[in-house]
Amino acid sequence: MDTDWSVIVDFLPQLLAGARTTVYITITGLMGGLVLGTLAGLMRAYGGRVLNAVAFAYIEVIRGTPIVVQVMFLYFALPVLADLRIDPLGAAILAIVVNAGAYIAEIVRGAFLSIGKGLTEAGLAIGLPHWKVLVYIVGPLAFRRLIPPLGNQFIVSLKDTSLFIVIGVGELTRTGQEIMAANFRAVEIWTAVAIIYLIMTGTLSLILRTIEKRMRIL
């Protein structure tokens, strides 16, 4: 078997463009997922019966179905059902928002509920409204406990973007696949793709570990 690692150099600009798309989908998707997940998580933890049920249904549906099916649904079924057409990139981002949101919701719920009831009572007892107790006291404490599981979810979501190959988004895996189809350099290209993923997830881990170190878990 002859390998020619120089092909990586030739295709590096293309691979990096794919990686850029991967990063873009991940970051925008996770920002939306954080908002949606926080909202759903707080609804689960503190919402009344109705809000709780809505959030519960959302989380169960998303966690119970594969992300590939979710993105297929967004891209192919939604136009038929609701006459709503979105481009592949939009569908990819939306899939991450909805999918990561469900997992983040459970992380947020767990972190908030792990903060002792006594602290909430202490905040209420000095005359704060409940929402202020959550914002000023429970929230900052819960946030510290969120970081490790959140980091895990970020890495999972980043890698999940590779599945969007099925709707033809030009992210890193898709780019690798296209180059491979043209020159059959499987070993070189997939090695390069794997290393680029490792660099991205490694960077993410490093950032999260730095944040975690700076904050004492209380």
Add this chain to the structure above:
Amino acid sequence: MSIIEFRNTSKHFGDLRVIDGVDLSIDAGEVVVLVGPSGSGKSTLLRCINGLESITSGDLVVDGLSVTGGSKQLREIRQEAGMVFQQFNLFPQLSALENVAFGPRKVRGLTAEKARDVARDLLEKVGLRDKAGHYPAELSGGQQQRVAIARALAVKPKVMLFDEPTSALDPELKQDVLNVMRALAEEGMTMVVVTHEMSFAKQVGTRLIFMEHGKIAVDGNPRQVIDTPPNDRMKDFLQHV
């Protein structure tokens, strides 16, 4: 004129009547010590006063405001009735000074600078001025509880509620907390204290209430009722504390 008034107040947890038709009127300046066996409803009675437990029936009026008057009114009551907990419940991410300044800043709306001044004065008062920058984890239990008292006082309440404030403390550390409470009583603060400290009840209390099965079984002068319990159940209870 009474500052706390229970009017046929009941609190049920399902079928369990934790507070069973209590009538009780507490005047400004009284130091009421609540004692009783576990499950007798003394902590629940205390927690009803600032609405941490809702009442099931009857009424409970604190400084002219009913605890059933909605969440805004409840917040007003809580600003008038500060609470100290058995487990201190200090905010762990804030220093001692920030813990005490928190209420004045966020509840009373003082500027950060003024809130810190209030907090410094109160830490001085509880003997912890030099611990202002320490975090709760760096303080002993007794010190944490004194910070917690300062935190409750910082909101300028008219009444202080103490829920077994020394039960989680070593015997040696208890004394510092009890001394702070004694000083507070001497200043004329209205206090309701759930405790097993009978010497504190005798020396500082102006009134002792013994609860049993959600009802007030004995209500009298602490020295008198502790030295000559008017009720067999209370006599039995006192032998065990």
